[in-house]
Amino acid sequence: VAEQGRRRVPSRWGEGGGLRQEIIVAAGRLLADSGSEDGLSLRAVAREVGIAAPSIYLHFKDRSELVVAVMREVYGGLAAGLAAARARGLAKGGPEAGLREMAHWYCVFAVENPRRYRLMFGVEQNTVSAERAADHPVREIASLWREALEACASSGRTDRLPVARASVLLWAGLHGVLALSTALPFDPDVAVARGYADDLIAVFLAE
Amino acid sequence: VAEQGRRRVPSRWGEGGGLRQEIIVAAGRLLADSGSEDGLSLRAVAREVGIAAPSIYLHFKDRSELVVAVMREVYGGLAAGLAAARARGLAKGGPEAGLREMAHWYCVFAVENPRRYRLMFGVEQNTVSAERAADHPVREIASLWREALEACASSGRTDRLPVARASVLLWAGLHGVLALSTALPFDPDVAVARGYADDLIAVFLAE
DNA sequence: TGTACATCAGTGAACGCGCGTTCACTGATGTAC
DNA sequence: TGTACATCAGTGAACGCGCGTTCACTGATGTAC
Numbered sequence: 001v002a003e004q005g006r007r008r009v010p011s012r013w014g015e016g017g018g019l020r021q022e023i024i025v026a027a028g029r030l031l032a033d034s035g036s037e038d039g040l041s042l043r044a045v046a047r048e049v050g051i052a053a054p055s056i057y058l059h060f061k062d063r064s065e066l067v068v069a070v071m072r073e074v075y076g077g078l079a080a081g082l083a084a085a086r087a088r089g090l091a092k093g094g095p096e097a098g099l100r101e102m103a104h105w106y107c108v109f110a111v112e113n114p115r116r117y118r119l120m121f122g123v124e125q126n127t128v129s130a131e132r133a134a135d136h137p138v139r140e141i142a143s144l145w146r147e148a149l150e151a152c153a154s155s156g157r158t159d160r161l162p163v164a165r166a167s168v169l170l171w172a173g174l175h176g177v178l179a180l181s182t183a184l185p186f187d188p189d190v191a192v193a194r195g196y197a198d199d200l201i202a203v204f205l206a207e
Numbered sequence: 208v209a210e211q212g213r214r215r216v217p218s219r220w221g222e223g224g225g226l227r228q229e230i231i232v233a234a235g236r237l238l239a240d241s242g243s244e245d246g247l248s249l250r251a252v253a254r255e256v257g258i259a260a261p262s263i264y265l266h267f268k269d270r271s272e273l274v275v276a277v278m279r280e281v282y283g284g285l286a287a288g289l290a291a292a293r294a295r296g297l298a299k300g301g302p303e304a305g306l307r308e309m310a311h312w313y314c315v316f317a318v319e320n321p322r323r324y325r326l327m328f329g330v331e332q333n334t335v336s337a338e339r340a341a342d343h344p345v346r347e348i349a350s351l352w353r354e355a356l357e358a359c360a361s362s363g364r365t366d367r368l369p370v371a372r373a374s375v376l377l378w379a380g381l382h383g384v385l386a387l388s389t390a391l392p393f394d395p396d397v398a399v400a401r402g403y404a405d406d407l408i409a410v411f412l413a414e
Numbered sequence: 415t416g417t418a419c420a421t422c423a424g425t426g427a428a429c430g431c432g433c434g435t436t437c438a439c440t441g442a443t444g445t446a447c
Numbered sequence: 448t449g450t451a452c453a454t455c456a457g458t459g460a461a462c463g464c465g466c467g468t469t470c471a472c473t474g475a476t477g478t479a480c
Contacts, residue, residue: 010442010456019456036243041433052458054435063434121390122329160413161406169384169406173376176383183328199368199376203410206367217423217475226423248466259425261468270467418479425473433464440458446451 008051020059022049027070035115036123037067074120075137081105082144095151100201102148106174107193114182122179145171152205166204173200215258227266229256234277242322243330244274281327282344288312289351302358307408309355313381314400321389329386352378359412373411380407 011019026048031040042063046053060066082102089101110117121138146167153163161169177196182188218226233255238247249270253260267273289309296308317324328345353374360370368376384403389395 007441008457036245038243038245042435043433053433054437054459055457057435058456118329121387122325123390160410165403165406169380169403169410172383172387172403173380174383175387176379176381177376179386180328180379180382183330196372196376196379199372203367203376206413214474215424249468250466260466261426261470262424264468265423416480419477420479421475421477423473423475425471427470427472429467429469431466433466434462436462437460438458439460440456442454442456444452444454446453447449 008055019049019051019055023056023059023066024069024073027066028073031067031070031074031119032113032116035118037119040067040070042066071120072137074116075141078109078120079137079140079144081109082141086144086148090151095148095155096201096205099148099152099205100198102144103170103174103197103201104194107178107197108190110178110182111188111190111193114188117178117182121175122183142168142171149204160206161204170200170204215262226256226258226262230263230266230273231276231280234273235280238274238277238281238326239320239323242325244326247274247277249273278327279344281323282348285316285327286344286347286351288316289348293351293355297358302355302362303408303412306355306359306412307405309351310377310381310404310408311401314385314404315397317385317389318395318397318400321395324385324389328382329390349375349378356411367413368411377407377411 023045027040027045030044030048031037034040040063042056043053045066046056056066060069082105085105086098086102088098090098092101146164149167149170150163174197177193177200181193230252234247234252237251237255238244241247247270249263250260252273253263263273267276289312292312293305293309296305299308353371356374356377357370381404384400384407388400
């Protein structure tokens with residue numbers, strides 16, 4: 001429909017121009033609002049971008065391919081943010097500060113983007129086929145936690161649990177706090193979440 | 208539609224008979240399959256029960272009222288199961304066994320009913336209005352965890368955290384492990400989940 | 415006991431909606447000669 | 448330089464679908480007399 005027949009000026013020949021990226025960005029915005037993969041409709045995306053719905057098919061085979069493309073971007077953004085936060089902490093105060101900074105940034109991200117967060121971790125990944133599970137982007141995030149905790153352990157701290165288990169429990173604990181506080185009618189306060197994050201780190205780094 | 212015009216024999220006059228309950232049960236089954244409140248369609252419920260879709264309106268004002276009724280049942284079932292599991296443990300081996308039994312049963316419930324579990328804790332409760340949040344059934348479950356942990360603390364164990372914070376972190380940690388393992392392409396193994404549950408209890412009951 | 419009638423549970427058909435997707439098209443951008 | 452034509456990005460109209468909900472109905476169950 002596109003605003004009363006106002007036709008979009010076509011892109012140059014070189015590979016469809018930026019429309020593909022515009023579609024991904026708009027779809028990401030809509031997905032972050034709905035918080036569920038089913039909540040995304042191609043027609044809504046087209047409305048948001050200002051194009052006709054069938055134009056999406058020039059860049060994506062079908063709905064699910066668009067969803068996969070968006071999810072890849074979203075996970076990538078979270079992983080990059082976590083790595084950057086940890087690097088800041090490392091530079092400022094060593095591995096433990098790196099872990100703490102990373103956990104705090106994780107809390108901020110989840111509280112400020114609750115729907116996007118739920119979309120990433122609160123929903124079955126049904127559009128991802130079984131054979132792609134091996135290189136699912138979430139593995140990268142699991143590795144980030146493990147590295148951050150390993151760095152602490154090898155810098156003098158000793159844990160009562162193997163670091164592999166401890167890193168799973170630390171991430172899961174954070175996720176649990178954030179998921180429960182954003183999904184249920186509690187108060188999704190970032191300061192509260194960060195307090196729990198500090199408690200968790202204290203528990204899992206206990207000498 | 209109802210199976211080629213085969214008409215359901217009407218209930219006795221005394222308050223609509225069991226159809227209301229049949230509808231709730233069928234809707235619960237469908238919700239537990241879909242794992243999202245949006246996934247429930249009145250027409251699907253009608254098909255499942257074997258009645259015409261408009262018949263649902265004899266017992267529920269609209270779709271959201273049916274959803275609320277189902278959710279109430281579901282939370283009630285979980286709370287009852289948790290309380291029963293804890294009582295079994297208490298009788299067998301005291302408060303710590305009660306807590307452990309309760310945590311194990313929680314893991315089994317979540318792993319065996321992943322969609323139902325996600326429905327309860329992995330999804331925004333958008334159909335519940337703000338003023339009903341105060342007596343949201345989930346508060347009862349939070350209290351169960353707190354009581355179970357308090358009983359351990361007062362029976363000789365001392366925690367490094369206030370029991371209120373510890374009980375939130377224990378529940379959240381369990382929830383995190385279960386939510387991540389059922390939502391992501393990991394292996395949702397009940398033995399693995401119970402192992403993590405034991406680790407968490409050990410950490411939060413550390414002397 | 416029988417009969418007229420109110421009452422209630424449940425129904426079929428229809429409404430308007432937004433959706434994913436297909437199809438034949440339009441018109442600008444580039445290329446061949 | 449000019450002109451015919453292939454190519455590509457984007458479009459409007461239409462399809463069939465399942466949905467929530469409304470409406471006037473059907474027919475059995477109960478009640479009044």
